[in-house]
Amino acid sequence: MQTIIEFANTIFSPLINLGAAPMMFILITLFALLMKVKFSRAVEGGLKLAIALTGIGAVIDILTGNFAPALKDFVKSTGIELSITDVGWAPLATITWGSAYTLFFLLILVIINIVMLLMNKTDTLDVDIFNFWHLSITGLLVMYYSNNLFLATILVTVLGVMKFINADAMKPTFNDLLDMPDSNPTTTTHLNFMLNPLIMLFDKIFQKLFPFIDKYDFDAAQLNEKIGFWGSKFAIGVYLGAFVGLLGQQPVQTIFTLAFIGGVALELFSVVGTWFIAAVEPLSQGITNFLSAKFQGRKFNIGIDWPFLAARPEMWAAANVIAPIMLVIALFLPGNGILPLGGIIAIGLTPALLVVTRGKIMRMIIIGTIMVPVFLWSGTAIAPFVTETAQSVGAFPAGLESGALITHSTLEGPVEKFIAIIVGRLGESFTLKNILIAVGSLTAYIGLFVWYLKEMKKRNAEYARQKEDVDAA
């Protein structure tokens, strides 16, 4: 046994010691080759990932280097303890793809997909390999607390299975929302839709108590046009930079610098984000080729990234309206440490609102507002983990003073992050209290999901009836 471990160490230690970017360059390239991707395409993917990791580090450096001191003054002059920098989704995704465990969780999820398809437990073939990082970061969170790969794998497996079931359950709603014919196979397994059960709970309450609210629905497309560029990434970066500068009582020159750096950072995060999605692209194609060859002839839905839903203007209108509300909530919410910046346009929240309410814009805004604290608390809770992981993959400025934290204010799967923390704490020490908390919260989480599934089945039966009526007419 000892010799095996020593042997593994002599092979892997030099690789790990190289640092995250070189290590992932080598691993992604090898993994793609294993999936029979052409050599040049495999290397292209590996290099892009290394460049993305390095690039994200550089942008975080620019952002936190300038914002961290100003945020400190902001806290001093306002007394509001919001010192965690909100870097949005791209750095978190990159950091997660900078961990070799992500490839392990990826493998687990592909196996789950194959097994569920073989057992006819799902009709969804997931080709959105890139977004597997959402479950990987949840698994990494478990390991941050417990260093227990077994527990992390179990949680990832449970959530993975639930996501496939959810993708099937939402399919008729997607057809309805986007006017897609039944022959269109588009669906998604994205983690953001695991918030559907909680949203549906509130939606039912509204249905019972305040049904009149729907009368105030407005034309979302027109609102979006009026908002125009004022709601674009760089503009939001500029406002928030100026906001921090003003309240932090910085000199005029610094206020301008913060405003423009905010704009630059938000734009650059998504530019670097595109590199790194491109990096996973050859691998995704390889896995898809493998899977579709395996299931030749079988009819299935295909799981892609969520943005096909963005065709509905309500999604943007809700995100635009919720952004300023989130800023105000962040200022006053007890237990929140985040000043929203990179994640203030809550695209991790509004697609789920759209699916549950089916585009009822007033409900989307009100229930969305109720959900904001869940995201802020979750983002605050994972900040130490995110910061430490960023440091370990070398995507965090070394010169920054200790205590500076980063996170994402609207990271998809806020409830799952709490579950991961609870499971992680259980792994850290198996006390009776921790066991009870874990069993209790998992029961509540899965119970709510089962109730939601029942409701979705009712909804889908209704869709089927409507179609029969149309066919009969």
Added chain:
Amino acid sequence: MIKILAACGAGINSSHQIKSALEEEMKKRGYKVQADAVVIKDITKEMVEEYDIFAPISKPKFSFDITIPVVEAGPILYRIPAMSAPVFDEIESVIKKMNK
């Protein structure tokens, strides 16, 4: 040169896949094509008018009418050649009609 506007919800993932797939395939088929990828949210009437073809991930609803040909490009994202072929064919037939 045919200019195509690809669009999706985040302007990061799906629209970039559409952009590179269209550029690559149309080049293979012998057309000069240049595509840009944007967020649906940021699209304005003026922006659309600078392009020859609009290739969104799925049918978006705007407060204005789109006056250029629209080809839904979502199926490209399934990564399965048999499913993306009809999108490429439709783009090709639109380009042919333009006589550029």
